[in-house]
Amino acid sequence: MKEVKKEIKWALWLIWLIVFPAGFYIAYHISPGTGIDWRIATSLIGLAVISAYLPFKVDHSTIFIIHWINLAAFLTYGLFFEMLLMQIVLIPLLIRAKMSLKTLYRFPLNSVMFMLISLLAGGVFYLMNIEVSSGFGPLVAASAVYIFIHIFANHIYLYGFNWLIGNRYAFMSSDTKLDYAATMLSMPFGLALYYLLQLLGPSATLLLGIPFLAVTMILRLYNTSERVNTDLAKSAKIGHQLAERLNVSEVLDLFTNKLGDLMPLDYTYVLDVHTSRDELVLLRRIENGQLEPNNLSPVRKGEGISGKVWESGSALLFNKKSEWIEEVEGYIPSDIESIICVPIQRDKRTVAVLLAASKKKNAFGTHLIAILEILCSYLAIAMQNARNYQRNVKRSERCALTGLYNFRYFNEHLEKEFDRLQKGHMNALSLILLDIDHFKKVNDTYGHESGNDLLKELAGLLIETAGKDALIARYGGEEFVLLVSGKTKKEAQMIGEKIRNTVENCTFEIQHDLSKNREMSEIKMTVSIGVASSPEDTDSSKNLLRNADRALYIGAKQKGRNKVAVYAK
Structure with a gap:
């Protein structure tokens, strides 16, 4: 009001x-x-x-x-x-x-x-x-x-x-x-x-x-x-819906949207416990029905209403401003009257805190504390399940060494992008295949773990150089592959040349595992790159990869390395 x-x-x-x-x-x-x-x-x-x-x-x-x-x-x-x-x-x-x-x-x-x-x-x-x-x-x-x-x-x-x-x-x-x-x-x-x-x-x-x-x-x-009976039925239904979500953001969106079915809400805040920093960090902030950025300062244990709920593990309910005004530290809207704050617990441990507020006095009945505690337990389980699922998905689609996508995921994405190309959603789809020159010499000279360190450094460099333009994956060994959607062969060649030039002018630091003192060493390296494009070179996703591979070895490797070669029929 x-x-x-x-x-x-x-x-x-x-x-x-x-x-x-x-x-x-x-x-x-x-x-x-x-x-x-x-x-x-x-x-x-x-x-x-x-x-x-x-x-x-x-x-x-x-x-x-x-x-x-x-x-x-x-x-x-x-x-x-x-x-x-x-x-x-x-x-x-x-x-x-x-x-x-x-x-x-x-x-x-x-x-x-x-x-x-x-x-x-x-x-x-x-x-x-x-x-x-x-x-x-x-x-x-x-x-x-x-x-x-x-x-x-x-x-x-x-x-x-x-x-x-x-x-x-x-x-x-x-x-x-x-x-x-x-x-x-x-x-x-x-x-x-x-x-x-x-x-x-x-x-x-x-x-x-x-x-x-x-x-x-x-x-x-x-x-x-x-x-009470109606709210219990609603909370059970919401709990089942939360369990069906496998993305943390979707879980939070559903939870905050459905809270309005239980009580008159103007403000909703979900704060996550960061035990390493001993802080509550904002996960979701809804004000007057609008999603706001999570740019509020973290809350320490025992500070303010949410900090006290985290510390005690017990819910707090205030029916008017005069009851809570002296409890507040930090940000809270001035037009709030009623506040209900509940710990979100899993295995009897507080993992997050919910703070909901209304501009009306006496907006929340005392029975809502028990209802929200039940609902928050659903939320805690749903968030943990979603995080586990996302973690497993990430593990299944990422290279454990470099953190880049693995080839299985890349291949699936290539098929999807090729389907988009054939349906006319973009004009071109290009592929860049990259191989480190003389990588075996690095392993033989410095050791295989040092070689792995070099692969990780190169992965970071690729993300920094072409991450905005391409989906990057580790193809295998010392080879990397980049998929650039909506780019012609000439545009992909320019990206490849930028990568080649950046790598050539970069000094990499690795540990010399085969030396007596295992000191840090600075080395230089180069890469060879092959580029192919569709529909210019082929109308098949498998042939697109083969054509880039052919350009890499015939057009770049066999002609002296440290080159960017495009596929030629």
Whole structure:
């Protein structure tokens, strides 16, 4: 929710200073409420105050059912008393809604709203010229109109104010429809209370109020139980979906997206434990529905909310800013109110931390701690499985010595790129085959491990020189192969020449394993390169590799080495 400007807050108080006395003056002259039995009046006010303290939640909506009480008050003592009752009830309503000094403007906002709506609804009721003695049917119809005006005018007023300050949302949401239905269904209770007050006096509020409040409490408990069961079912479903993902990024994306199904979220942070550095490092950062860069400073153990959760291994829940403001160290958005922070554990060890936050107060029920702990255990397992899978995939497709792709993976990729070429997704596909000149002499002079060191250095040089343009693999022994997609033979030749020149001018450091002191030695080396392209040279992936090999040995090796040769038919 956007911050209300200071000018608007002052304007609300000014409007209240004008409307508050004027509203009571008008109401008193319309219906002064003479002959009030203050025992009945006090019982109605007491019942309304208690009802204001006992809302219940359905999904993310908080519903206060008190309009049936102000209907009974209006029918019994008229507009002035009903307006007075609603102004009194406003105080516990705002206290229950956790009004703070920062949101004190809500008092004049709602006070003026209640007053204007009471005047409107009461005025329409009187214009209908319905008397209590008019009969049951007309009274029911007029009461339904009265209740509907209350809820509809309330809806319009709040929607208009939020639109004015820039908080845009759907005019008619499922939560709004639920509020309409619950309020309209309470209308018969208001009529029943009115009739009972005529017969029994103040005891009528006990006779009807106690069962109503009891039903409200039962609904609150039932709804809480239903929410727990629903959230457990959702978390189990999410857990199964997480288990199906084999990529860590996909696991995190699914987890953070699905959290919104469980609770109203504005901010989500997943922090990974780096035991070697003793820090929490950001893995995922979602703010206001947008993925943000992971550029926030790491958190040390015991620092801030997430650091304390990592240290203790126990979840923390805060329902308003005043509860956590002194716990915070480092970055946290200023408009956050509710925070829930849960350790992500595997084998009873915290491996990450989840911190979720909302701009609303009391956004998270206590039952969500247990739900999130279950869900976070699914996340920990899914991330570990994904990391193991990715590690195994990497091992299966990489050369253990150089870290480059192995030939099996290269061959599979070559087939895919050749398929793209034949479907017209690119104009050319070229292949560069590279061989180290006189590599056997290196092994014989310095030892095979020194030769391996040289291969690793060359692999790094190839990545640095051509990594942006080519997929690089170790072909076997001292040979390397580069696949350059979308490049013509001439362009691939230029890349090959750049590699050849870079290698020739580079000094490589290796350990002399065959010398007495095994000292470090500097050596120079050269490479021979063969280039072939498709569709210019062949329409077969296998022949593309053969043609590059032919260019390498006939065009470069046999003609003196340290050359780049292109395939010629």
